[in-house]
Amino acid sequence: MEIKKSEFVKSAVYERDYPEKKGIEFSFIGRSNVGKSSLINSLTNRRNLARTSKTPGRTQLINYFLIDDNIYFVDLPGYGFAKVPETVKKNWGNTIETYLKSERDKVVFLLFDLRRVPSNEDMEMLRWLEYYDIEYYIIFTKTDKLSNNEKFRQMKEIKKKLEFSSEDVFFYSALKNTGKEELTEFIYEKVMKYNKNKGKKE
Numbered sequence: 001m002e003i004k005k006s007e008f009v010k011s012a013v014y015e016r017d018y019p020e021k022k023g024i025e026f027s028f029i030g031r032s033n034v035g036k037s038s039l040i041n042s043l044t045n046r047r048n049l050a051r052t053s054k055t056p057g058r059t060q061l062i063n064y065f066l067i068d069d070n071i072y073f074v075d076l077p078g079y080g081f082a083k084v085p086e087t088v089k090k091n092w093g094n095t096i097e098t099y100l101k102s103e104r105d106k107v108v109f110l111l112f113d114l115r116r117v118p119s120n121e122d123m124e125m126l127r128w129l130e131y132y133d134i135e136y137y138i139i140f141t142k143t144d145k146l147s148n149n150e151k152f153r154q155m156k157e158i159k160k161k162l163e164f165s166s167e168d169v170f171f172y173s174a175l176k177n178t179g180k181e182e183l184t185e186f187i188y189e190k191v192m193k194y195n196k197n198k199g200k201k202e
């Protein structure tokens with residue numbers, strides 16, 4: 001299964017600016033530079049749909065993409081970039097929290113760079129997701145940068161800070177498109193289940 005069509009819809013800060021609800025939507029969150037935009041590009045087979053940047057911390061907006069005419073991908077602004085002023089950080093917090101609290105039917109993917117032990121901000125993000133009772137999944141990114149041995153060692157390190165079982169998380173390389181099929185299937189399955197339940201309710 002593969003995503004055939006994707007287009008940028010709009011950028012937003014406030015809930016009133018989000019595009020009209022379509023159904024379930026999938027959002028990507030994580031520290032800046034973790035690979036959010038690259039992952040969205042990889043999933044959608046587009047080189048430059050979500051702008052990727054070598055200068056982290058640039059996108060302070062929520063970016064909406066329409067996928068195959070019926071679901072949204074949401075690229076959320078990244079956190080953890082040290083060099084931004086306090087006011088920007090505060091705005092960022094408001095933008096994210098507004099989104100998490102919003103009435104959208106959402107599944108959130110929380111991205112962690114496999115080479116790093118999750119930061120305090122990562123852990124805080126996780127607590128936010130728990131607090132708002134949001135369905136979320138962890139994706140470890142940039143897996144191509146580690147050998148199998150290193151991967152194994154790194155997972156052990158990460159597990160000291162974060163409880164999870166390897167079956168419940170995703171591994172992704174946007175460079176090599178590793179994990180793409182699995183994640184795409186997962187997303188389509190979620191959409192199917194969601195639409196089925198919606199049909200029952202109506």
Ligand SMILES: Nc1nc2c(ncn2[C@@H]2O[C@H](COP(=O)(O)OP(=O)(O)O)[C@@H](O)[C@H]2O)c(=O)[nH]1
Nearest residue numbers: 032033034035036037038052053142173174175
């Ligand atoms: N090797 C490798 N580099 C990646 C991968 N994903 C992202 N990058 C690089 O990491 C940097 C940040 O990526 P980007 O998608 O802009 O991160 P974002 O800030 O979270 O949107 C860019 O230089 C990307 O080329 C990956 O899977 N493998």
Ligand SMILES: [Mg+2]
Nearest residue numbers: 036037051059
């Ligand atoms: Mg980005």
